Amino acid sequence: MKVPILHRKAAIIFLGILFLVPTIVLSQTRVNILGADDGEGTVINGQLVQKLLGNVKISTESMMLDADSVYQFTEENLFHAFNIQIETESEMIWADTLYYNTLTDYSELRGRVIIQSETNTVFSNAMDAALALDLIIFSDPIRFEDERGTLLAESGLYYQDVDSAAFRGNVQLADSTQYLESDSLFMNRQEDLYELFGRVYAEDFEDKVIFTGDYLYADSTGYRLLEGEDAWLMELSDSESDTTHLLAKKIELLETDSTSTMDAFEDVRIWSTKFSALADTALYRDHEEKFELRSNPKLWQKNIQLTGPVIEAHLENGDIRFLSSYPRPIAVQEDTVTGRLHQMAGDTLHAFFNDGVVERIVVFDESEIIFHQRDENDEPDGLIELVAQGSSTMYFLDGEFDLFKAERNIDGSYLPESPENVNRQLDNFSWNPEQKPRRPMIQIPRLPAIPEERPFDLPPRYLRYLENNQN
Template sequence: MQSKLFFLLFLMLACMFTNPKHSAAQSNVFIENAERAEGVIIDGENVRKLLGSVVLRTEEMTMLADSAYQFIDRNRIHAFNIQIETEDETIWADTLFYNTLIDFSQFRGRVIIESATNTVFSEMVDVSTPLDLAVFQSPVRFEDETGALLAESGIYYQDADSAIFRGNVQLSDTTQYLEADSLFMNRSKDLYELHSRVYADDFDQKVTFSGNYLYADSTGYRLLTGNDAWLMEVNESETDTTHLLAKKIELQETDSSSLMDAYQQVRVWSPEFSAIADTVNYDDAKELFTLKGNPIVWQKNIQLTGPYIEATLDDSDIRFLKSHPRPIAVQEDTATGRLNQMTGDTLHAYFDAGDLDSLVVFENSEIIFHQKNDAGEPDGLMEMMAAGSSTMLFENGEFDYFKAITNIDGTYIPENEGGADRTLDNFQWNPDLKPKRPRIQTPRLPEIPRDPFFELPPRYVQYIKEREEDSGDSRINN
């Protein structure tokens, strides 16, 4: 997609079939070959015809054609089965219609434009030289040594080095796959905007996106929006995935870091934990999630609720949780279904190999923990308050015992006195809000074909054959 799109060619074509009395002065066009030339009347128009093995040349280009017709009275040229060679591009087409007055060219049939960097395939290409504009009115394919772009139509603005492609747009190279209903791109600024039914797969970063709109630029910044904008990241060991859904997702990637910000109805899901919040920030280098705006984090049978939550990971496993002010942690006993609770001004949760190891609250701590007898049955509860810190310790993720340091006030409620539903003042338990595993999004469009969508024209096939023979001879000589 780095071709200059051959606009110089059309400036030269403007003078190609001028009056012979003036042709040398205007363009120095030489008719090197034509089996015959004749003047005829077609539908009442004066037409000059060059027929059979036509070769036309200027200082900048050479055109081969089976035939070429000049409609003298309306500044129009028709050429058939053409091959045009310039310093930068070679162009093939079944038909060329050219308006010499307004410098407007229409390539039709099997159109191929080849430059040093890429090749373009389409069946309808219009070029306006004064406007520096190329229009692809039928499906277009750009390809180079790394990948290909497909779309149902497109417009290229040379002066701005920008293009718009519409209809089932696909872009694939060695680093990424993108698809959308439309694509705006500025090559010189390395800027891309994809609109509607966006899907993107970043092979290097092992990240997959989907949404209604995707913006990406050369700084490593990406913006993804949609009713359920979706991001999936595979961890380094490729054994786990993290899903994120939100109305708006921003990514900023550099050589040393990757930052992610998500806003509005944010949901996070992984096999090890899940969360909801109004805002989520993630620092990949630190493996740190920061959740704000009514956040809730679930890890196995634990729910942590607080105004501000930090979750530190270790290759997708939660290693440490921190929350303040006045958060509450609730753990459901897997045997009895009772809810152990812990709150304080600040809470720290420590994990070992994915299991909760300890909960520590600092200042004004309150705890409710349910006891079990030797048979594992409910056996009352303890409610405790302390002015300082308190700690709940766990064994294999299940509550084991607690300890507190200063100003402790505790109450035991026997099982027969009905304390099963007792809760702390800021109690929250919302398993119905816990995100479920999202459906993995996949491309809706079929894989980009290896070959163009039409049979290659004979002149192009011969060109490829000769190039391969030349390349083979060069290898033999070396």
């Protein structure tokens, strides 16, 4: 089991969302009217309005504006421009309508708004720019595109001064390697910090990992935090024949150049095709292929249940290779023929596996064993109960209890087959097959796939711009 995490590149298109506040400044700047088919003054709603009509071209030091018409409402300090194209040093802007307040430096772009920079293109039907606050407001659905992927959201804010953005409503991000969705997203590109809130779904196509939760945090250190009532993570093996599921209330991931760790807390449940477990805390170290379960954990492997205060498991190719548990753990195995429960307890327990099949279990100090026997017809034939001050070893054949060996101060007895002896148990007996985690339901995205189509018919000026660039 690898530590699955969103890569630092996982930014998907996070790092590609680079857009600038449109520098639509007509006040405090020399305005040059380069051309118009007609110009006139008129009165609208009792206000004097200066109108430029037909093929309007206006320039300032920072931009060039092309429009079908421009109205200047002098008393309200307002400019209205229609079917516009704005070219600045860093971007191109198109919209059906521009409303600009020269007093407050506030711009409103409405209808088929497109902002194109060297790195990305933004589509929306409504965008406001509060230049004094270095703030952009998207009140309508937004679509960001860059060479790596696409972002969709129903609304958003961008703060240029601190290089931060917040998006709300069915946020989706996708590129060739990953897909993300949530109810909202906050990001700060300067700090390389990202937070997703509400109904988070994430899929990493390269590492074959899917996870869901209520909250996801990611930063530049490689740290990831996933929280939820049932935060869920699923990983497929490279062959896709093995699946591992992890559920908990909190999952922490950390990837550095040399190590990868994954820690889960509160109501932890693990299910895989090789084993399953539950605990309050699970700690996994990818570089060691080792995980540790704490706080009264239970682990099931085939027909064996191991219960103890601490369980450590070492893996190899996804199979358990070695288990240890302490203090005073107990291993119980259900006989596949008779259904009787073999038991083994001690101060410390070591279990050894080969290709996922148990070969022997060793308990150290004050070891205890209950071994149910079978006769030549595989019928129950009493049991052997043994106590030893030293270690005891149980040997298995094809995963089934075969024989045992004990050392030092051995005290044992054979109890014949009888109803009174069938359910004999050691003092710390624990057998809870009903608690064994079941395979979780596979989660899928709740939102439809990001469409290839843009959210509206592209305006003629934009289409001409694309055609000219191609030519």
